[in-house]
Amino acid sequence: MKYKSQSVTILIAEDDPDDCLLMEEVFRESSQGYNLVFVQDGIELFEYLRQQASYATSKSVKRPDLILLDLNMPRMDGLEALAEIKADPNLRSIPVVVLTMSSTEEDVLRTYELGGAGFIIKPANIEAMAEVVKVLNQYWFEVVELTR
Amino acid sequence: MAKQVKPVIFLMAEDDPDDRLLIREAFQESLISNSIYFVEDGVELLDYLRCQDKYANPSHAPTPDLILLDLNMPRKDGREALAEIKSDPKLRYIPVVVLTTSKAEEDIMRSYDIGAASFITKPVTFDGLVEAIKGLGQYWVQIVRLPANNTP
Numbered sequence: 001m002k003y004k005s006q007s008v009t010i011l012i013a014e015d016d017p018d019d020c021l022l023m024e025e026v027f028r029e030s031s032q033g034y035n036l037v038f039v040q041d042g043i044e045l046f047e048y049l050r051q052q053a054s055y056a057t058s059k060s061v062k063r064p065d066l067i068l069l070d071l072n073m074p075r076m077d078g079l080e081a082l083a084e085i086k087a088d089p090n091l092r093s094i095p096v097v098v099l100t101m102s103s104t105e106e107d108v109l110r111t112y113e114l115g116g117a118g119f120i121i122k123p124a125n126i127e128a129m130a131e132v133v134k135v136l137n138q139y140w141f142e143v144v145e146l147t148r
Numbered sequence: 149m150a151k152q153v154k155p156v157i158f159l160m161a162e163d164d165p166d167d168r169l170l171i172r173e174a175f176q177e178s179l180i181s182n183s184i185y186f187v188e189d190g191v192e193l194l195d196y197l198r199c200q201d202k203y204a205n206p207s208h209a210p211t212p213d214l215i216l217l218d219l220n221m222p223r224k225d226g227r228e229a230l231a232e233i234k235s236d237p238k239l240r241y242i243p244v245v246v247l248t249t250s251k252a253e254e255d256i257m258r259s260y261d262i263g264a265a266s267f268i269t270k271p272v273t274f275d276g277l278v279e280a281i282k283g284l285g286q287y288w289v290q291i292v293r294l295p296a297n298n299t300p
Contacts, residue, residue, distance in 0.1 A: 093260035109295045112241040115234075117265040118292045132291050139287035143280050144266045147257050 002142055003065075009035040011064035013045045013081065014099075015073045022126060023068075026133045034137075035062065042076025045069075046084065049091055064094060065146050070122075071100040071107060079110055086115040093147045095140070099132075154297065156289045158184040159212035160247070161193040161229065163221040167270075171216075171247075174277045180285025185212065190224025193217075194232060197239055212242060213294045217264075219248040219255060227258065234263035241295050245284065 010027075014020050020038050027036055039045045047053040048061060055061050067085070071078035078098060085091045095117040100107070103121050111119045120136075123129045140146070158175070162168050168186050175184050187193045195201040196209045203209040215233070219226035226246060233239045243265035248255070251269040259267045268284070271277050288294070 089261075093257055095260065095266065103293070105296055108293055109241055112243060112295055115263055117243070118287070119294075120291055121293060135283075135286045135291050139266075139283050143268055143283035143287075145251060145256050145269050146267075147253075147260055 006033060006035065008141060009037060009062045009064045010066050010068060011037045011039065011045070011048065012068045013039050013042065013073065013078065014068075014070045015040045016070075019070075019122065022129055023133070026126065026130045029130065030133055030137060037062075037064065041073040042078065042081035042084075045076075045081050049085070065148075066140050067094055067096045068099045069096055069116075071098060071102050079107070079114065082111065082114045082116055095144075095146070097136070155183045156180075156213045156294065157210050157297070158214050158216060159187065159193070159196065160184060160216040160218075161187045161190065161221065161226065162216075162218045162247075163188050164218075167218070170274060170277060171281070174274070174281040177278045178282040178285055180281060180289055183210075185210070189221040190226065190229030190232075193229050194224070197233070197242075211297055213297055214288055215242055215244045216247045217244050219246060219250055219259070227262065230259065230264060231262045243288070243294070245288075 012020070012023060014023070024036060027034060037048065039048050048055050051061050069078045069082060078100065082096055085094065085096055092115070097118040097120060098111045098116050099120045099122050101122050108119050120132060123132055160168070160171055162171065172184060187196050196203045199206045199209055217226045217230060226248065230244055233242065233244060240263070244263065246259045246264045246267045247270055249270050256267045268280055271280055
């Protein structure tokens with residue numbers, strides 16, 4: 001293991017509670033012990049990243065090592081959020097992976113143009129999700145070097 | 149799971165011939181793709197991507213789905229090449245993974261800052277390299293969807 005599990009923070013922007021549960025379960029089963037933080041839309045994502053609103057006084061706010069981003073969210077959607085992260089000098093070195101139901105060619109292209117580090121179509125069942133999470137963890141936390 | 153219809157084309161910019169050979173062998177060993185092309189520095193990389201100079205015939209330079217980039221190269225190094233790719237509207241959609249011997253925090257930070265999709269420190273052993281290429285392939289070829297590549 002390159003990193004101690006407890007030191008890895010993954011920030012997941014996802015508005016669907018069922019999908020959040022599924023991801024939590026899959027990450028827990030892969031027994032990595034990573035610190036998972038869920039936010040429900042793009043607005044809350046920035047409140048977390050910039051320690052504003054309900055995160056202003058929280059001591060547990062850690063800079064994420066990786067952001068997983070749904071595209072279709074209320075208030076501020078994923079592509080807007082991605083553009084804003086990549087335009088912010090304090091945030092843009094954090095890799096952002098899109099994990100979404102959408103599969104339009106335009107969304108794929110926009111994701112990479114805006115600086116996304118991967119576009120993954122969200123698997124519908126738990127077995128396929130487990131496989132995706134396994135490969136994702138292996139790549140980002142065993143193979144790749146992150147900014148720490 | 150996202151299935152790529154066409155084989156994923158990798159383009160690696162690497163000036164060291166021994167390293168090119170090792171990467172090619174690691175690709176064969178890890179069975180992720182046999183479509184890997186090589187250029188030797190940043191100038192040649194941009195010529196390739198823009199179909200210029202000795203790459204004027206695009207059929208000899210299929211557009212890559214993913215670029216692997218060494219940092220330390222003559223003429224134009226990886227940092228300059230990366231910045232140029234990411235500021236070109238026609239090229240910036242291509243993900244660039246830095247693959248280098250460096251593990252300096254400054255190189256890691258700067259690479260992500262100027263738009264690298266990932267930063268990989270080249271393992272020193274061949275087995276380590278094969279493992280890294282396997283991990284790279286499982287991510288970028290098996291689970292990630294890349295932009296449709298319209299190369300004829």
